[in-house]
Amino acid sequence: MTPAGEDITWTSADGLSLYAKAYGPAASKLTVLCLHGLTRNHKDFEPMIAALPGHYRFIAVDVRGRGRSAFDPEPNNYNPAIYARDMGALLDKLGIARVALIGTSMGGLISLLMTRRMPKRIAGVVLNDVGPVVEKAGIARIAGYAGKLRPVTGWASAAEAVKTIQGAAFPELPEERWMDFARRTYRELPTGEVVLDYDPNIARSLGKVKPGALTNFALWRMFGGLKKTPLLVVRGETSDILSEKTALEMVRRHPDAKLATVPRVGHAPILDEPGAVSAIIDFLARLEAKA
Structure with missing residues (x-):
């Protein structure tokens, strides 16, 4: 069941109208900021939020160019x-002094930047299937579809398109859940047309990603x-973005x-899988005890 939520809007430093949705009590001891991946939006976290204890305050964002946030003309x-700067503006608007982060894929990279820029505000970080070494095969796969998918003819067509793209990552996902996946990835226009819920121009950033020794060095430094921030790494067992070797090295250095590995899942875990839920519950309980 999709959890009820409260709309939040704010304005970026360069004047874009941005959107987030808050779930759970505003008076919670722990607020968790949820940051999605490249082609996703705030809805990506609804299955996770529904599976976690309801006494936390979750704020799931649409970064610029996704969901209900404005598209950027540049x-x-x-x-x-830029996304990290936008998140700082959101925390300022809401008066949140300290927050936990859950970042999926690109959202994990945003989390690293936020922790570097505002370390005293970050209570802990969950990195979902991302790390300092981003595998070339995964980048190539995402670049092959981001901003390039053919138009769909309705919701059934959208569900089939999502299954075609994501089926290898979720081989055991029940058939009826592909429609839920589609509704988190697409949106319906007033005309009835069903379209992807992001600006196709977001894919341009992938062309600037150059996995290699220099990039890896910079990301490992970040x-x-x-090191002073509690960390949970969640990895899909068959991920083509975060290798087992990199995940183990992350835990060794921190x-x-x-590390929580989600069996028989690729990039990226939905975070409602039992192993992910159990690990996140334990992690948030630790952070809450320190709040």
């Missing part, structure tokens, strides 16, 4: 550094900035990190 602004 496509070069579709990059994690990851080093997490003094307060745990």
Whole structure:
């Protein structure tokens, strides 16, 4: 069941209208900011939020160019550094002094940047299927479809399109859940047309991603900035973005990190899988106890 939520809007430093949705009590001891992946939006976290304890305050965002946030007329602004700045503006507007982060894929990179820029505001970080080494095969796969999918003819067509793209990552997902997946990925216009819920121009940023020794070095240095922040790494067992080798190295280098591997799932776990839910519950309970 989709949890009820409260709309939040704010304005970025460069004047874009941005959107987030809050779930759970405003008076919660712990607020969790949820940051989605490249082609997703705030709805991506609804299955996770429905599966977690209801006493936390979750704020799931639409970064610029996705969902109900405005499209950016300057496509070069579709990059994690700008997204991190937007999140700082959101926290300022809401008066949130300290927050936990759950970042899926691109959202995890935003989380790394936020922790570097505002370390005292970050209580803990969950990195969902992303790390300092981003595998070339995964980048190539995402670049092959982001902003390039053919138009669909309705919701049934959208569900089939999502299954075609994501089926290998979720081989055991029940048939009826592909429609739910589609409704988190597409939106219906007033005309009745069903379209992808993002600006196709977001895909331009992928062309600037150059996996290699230099990029890895920079990301490992950024990851080093997490050492004083509790960390949970969630990895899909068959992920083509975060390798097992990189995930284990992340935990080895971090003094307060745990790894949860979601079996028979690729990039990226939905986070309502039993293993992910159990690990996140334990992690948030630890953060709450310190709040």
